[in-house]
Amino acid sequence: MRHLFSEPSRDAELGAALRSAEAVPSDDAEALHQRITAAAAAGLSALRRPDSRTEWWEWLSAWTKVAVPAAATLALGAALLIPSVQPGDTAAVAADADTTVMAALFSDPAERGALAAGIIAPADVDWLLTQVMQQ
Amino acid sequence: MTAIGAVPVEARSGGATPAEQELLGRVQRGDADAFNLLVRRHLPRARVVAMRLMGDPDDADDLVQEAFLRVLDRIGSFDPSRPFEPWFTRVLLNLGLDLKRKQAVRRPQLRDVDAEPGRERPDQDVERAELGRSLRNALNRLPARQRAIVTLFELDGLSTGEVATMLNVSQVTVRWHLHQARRTLREALKAWQP
Numbered sequence: 001m002r003h004l005f006s007e008p009s010r011d012a013e014l015g016a017a018l019r020s021a022e023a024v025p026s027d028d029a030e031a032l033h034q035r036i037t038a039a040a041a042a043g044l045s046a047l048r049r050p051d052s053r054t055e056w057w058e059w060l061s062a063w064t065k066v067a068v069p070a071a072a073t074l075a076l077g078a079a080l081l082i083p084s085v086q087p088g089d090t091a092a093v094a095a096d097a098d099t100t101v102m103a104a105l106f107s108d109p110a111e112r113g114a115l116a117a118g119i120i121a122p123a124d125v126d127w128l129l130t131q132v133m134q135q
Numbered sequence: 136m137t138a139i140g141a142v143p144v145e146a147r148s149g150g151a152t153p154a155e156q157e158l159l160g161r162v163q164r165g166d167a168d169a170f171n172l173l174v175r176r177h178l179p180r181a182r183v184v185a186m187r188l189m190g191d192p193d194d195a196d197d198l199v200q201e202a203f204l205r206v207l208d209r210i211g212s213f214d215p216s217r218p219f220e221p222w223f224t225r226v227l228l229n230l231g232l233d234l235k236r237k238q239a240v241r242r243p244q245l246r247d248v249d250a251e252p253g254r255e256r257p258d259q260d261v262e263r264a265e266l267g268r269s270l271r272n273a274l275n276r277l278p279a280r281q282r283a284i285v286t287l288f289e290l291d292g293l294s295t296g297e298v299a300t301m302l303n304v305s306q307v308t309v310r311w312h313l314h315q316a317r318r319t320l321r322e323a324l325k326a327w328q329p
Contacts, residue, residue, distance in 0.1 A: 003310060003314050004307050004310045004311055004314075005307070005310075007294065007295060007296075008288075008295065008310060008313060008314075010288070010289060010292070011289060011317060013324070014289055014317060014320055014321065014324065015289040015290060017266070017270055017320075017324055018270065018274070018285075018286065018289055018290055018320070019290060020267060021266070021267035021268075021270040021271050021274070022183075022186075022187070022290070023186055023187075023190065023192075023271060024186070025182040025183060025185075025186045025192055025195055025196070026192040026193075026196065029178060029179070029182065032178070032182070032196050032199065032200065033171075033174055033175060033178055035196075035200055036174050036178075036199070036200050036203045036204070037167070037170065037171055037174060039200060039204055040167075040170055040203065040204060040207050041167070043204065043207045043208060044165045044166075044167050044170055044207070045165065046165070047162075047163065047164060047165030047207075047210070047211070048164065048165030048166075049165075
């Protein structure tokens with residue numbers, strides 16, 4: 001276990017044997033060099049592009065990250081706020097209408113007629129003429 | 136004497152030289168000539184390291200190409216004041232180890248390198264060739280990580296700490312693999328010792 005906790009010394013014999021047995025790479029280093037530089041052309045071109053020049057799709061992509069959550073938040077807020085106002089207003093109108101109708105139903109017949117005449121014009125066609133003459 | 140493909144001492148310790156810093160800066164700006172020079176400078180050693188790891192010249196060349204492209208892809212995040220060689224070797228080794236893992240899944244049986252059955256007692260030259268073949272076979276049978284460690288330590292002269300940094304493992308792990316690899320290779324050598 002001692003070999004795990006101290007720096008081992010080199011094995012000269014093994015090193016020499018490994019060196020003599022070492023397989024050598026193929027001769028076409030120049031071909032590999034050409035292959036690497038050709039394959040690297042696109043990467044180098046990307047590095048040459050100045051940071052200030054932003055393509056439109058990059059601009060769109062960057063703003064989409066902000067615009068989409070902002071639009072979603074606005075839509076959600078609108079969806080929550082708008083219905084909370086409308087039902088209240090509708091209920092108030094409905095309550096007023098109900099009160100008028102209930103009053104008409106439960107009042108005396110004479111008053112009911114007057115009330116009905118106040119709300120709805122009577123079926124008698126002379127009613128309009130009478131109204132005009134009274135004026 | 137420096138072995139072929141050994142890591143230059145100045146590249147292993149300290150920072151990058153001003154010339155190297157300038158070259159790396161140009162590569163970061165997409166200068167094709169600078170990249171060509173960088174490839175030319177590091178290609179010979181990269182091929183030797185890749186060959187040791189892969190054992191096959193075509194696989195080794197593919198690995199070298201992949202490593203240079205990976206390095207170019209990440210050059211923007213590289214600090215040019217640091218030496219390039221250890222970083223590049225680390226990328227190369229890690230890519231190579233990944234590739235070996237994938238190959239091990241695809242073809243689990245390792246073939247015998249230059250196998251020639253039925254050899255009689257050879258003369259001295261042939262004996263040396265046989266020793267080399269035996270050692271290469273033993274080396275190729277080692278797990279890829281052990282092979283990388285033993286060659287970086289014995290042939291390149293790196294310390295176990297430097298190897299550990301390159302492979303992103305602990306120093307104790309490197310020493311354990313080195314011990315195992317040496318034992319296996321010693322067995323292969325023993326058969327040829329008088």
